[in-house]
Structures are given as C-alpha cells and as structure tokens.
Amino acid sequence: MGNICRSPAAEGVFRKLVKDAGLDDVFEIDSAGTIGYHTGNSADPRMRAAAAQRGYSLESIARQVRPEDFDDFDLIVTMDEDNFLTVQSMGSGSARVVRMCDYSSDSQVREVPDPYYGGSDGFELVLDLLEDSCANLLKREANQAQ
Numbered sequence: 075m076g077n078i079c080r081s082p083a084a085e086g087v088f089r090k091l092v093k094d095a096g097l098d099d100v101f102e103i104d105s106a107g108t109i110g111y112h113t114g115n116s117a118d119p120r121m122r123a124a125a126a127q128r129g130y131s132l133e134s135i136a137r138q139v140r141p142e143d144f145d146d147f148d149l150i151v152t153m154d155e156d157n158f159l160t161v162q163s164m165g166s167g168s169a170r171v172v173r174m175c176d177y178s179s180d181s182q183v184r185e186v187p188d189p190y191y192g193g194s195d196g197f198e199l200v201l202d203l204l205e206d207s208c209a210n211l212l213k214r215e216a217n218q219a220q
Contacts, residue, residue: 077107077136082117124197
C-alpha cells in the first residue's frame with residue numbers, strides 16, 4: 075500500500091535474482107504503492123534489516139502507482155487482494171496486473187501479509203514468501219522474454 079515494506083522487499087529480492095541470473099538487461103524493476111502516505115521515504119528500517127540479513131539491498135524510495143506505469147511495464151505485481159483490485163481499477167494501459175502469490179509454490183498462500191504492525195516474524199514470513207514467488211516469477215517471465 076505505502077511502498078515501504080512488501081513491495082520494496084519484492085523489488086530487492088527480484089533484483090538480486092535477476093542479477094544472479096545475468097538478466098539485468100531483460101528486466102526493468104521498480105516498486106510502487108497504492109497510497110501516497112510514505113512517498114519519498116526509504117523502506118521500513120525493520121524490512122531493510124531483515125532483507126539485509128538475507129543479502130538483499132532495499133534502496134528504492136516510496137512512490138505511488140502512476141498512470142504511465144500501465145504502459146511502461148509489462149507486469150504489475152500486487153501483494154494482496156485489496157491492492158490487486160485497486161491497481162486493476164487504476165490502469166488502462168497494456169500491463170497485466172497479477173498477484174505475487176499467483177507465483178507461489180504453495181497454492182494455499184493467497185496473499186503476502188503486511189508486516190507493518192507486527193513483529194520481526196512477519197518480516198521474515200514476507201521474505202520467505204517473496205523468495206519463493208519471485209523465483210517462480212523469474213522462471214516464468216524469463217522464458218517468455220526469450
């Protein structure tokens with residue numbers, strides 16, 4: 075929502091996977107939120123710390139989804155159903171709007187939960203879900219891009 079927890083973490087995880095796969099020139103990666111409350115802020119320090127423990131750097135600055143994102147990107151990935159519906163209603167470009175958990179190995183996982191109001195376990199769970207889903211996203215999208 076505010077682009078300081080889940081989406082910057084997803085951006086950081088996916089960036090590292092793409093870099094490790096040598097596909098930097100194939101993907102343009104960014105993150106944004108559906109509300110502008112945190113615009114201009116870095117990722118939540120708790121999320122940055124949890125991500126750093128796993129070797130991820132979260133350097134993005136929070137911003138809100140823009141109309142041009144629907145033309146600038148092929149895919150817009152959302153973290154939960156509320157954001158999915160909000161983003162779908164915002165866009166009119168060619169980007170496909172999907173849920174991150176569409177790529178999860180566990181078909182029972184439907185959303186990446188917001189860890190903002192919880193403890194450190196929530197940030198770890200988010201990273202677990204993102205590592206799995208981003209790896210599957212990369213496999214699927216890399217095959218389509220080639």
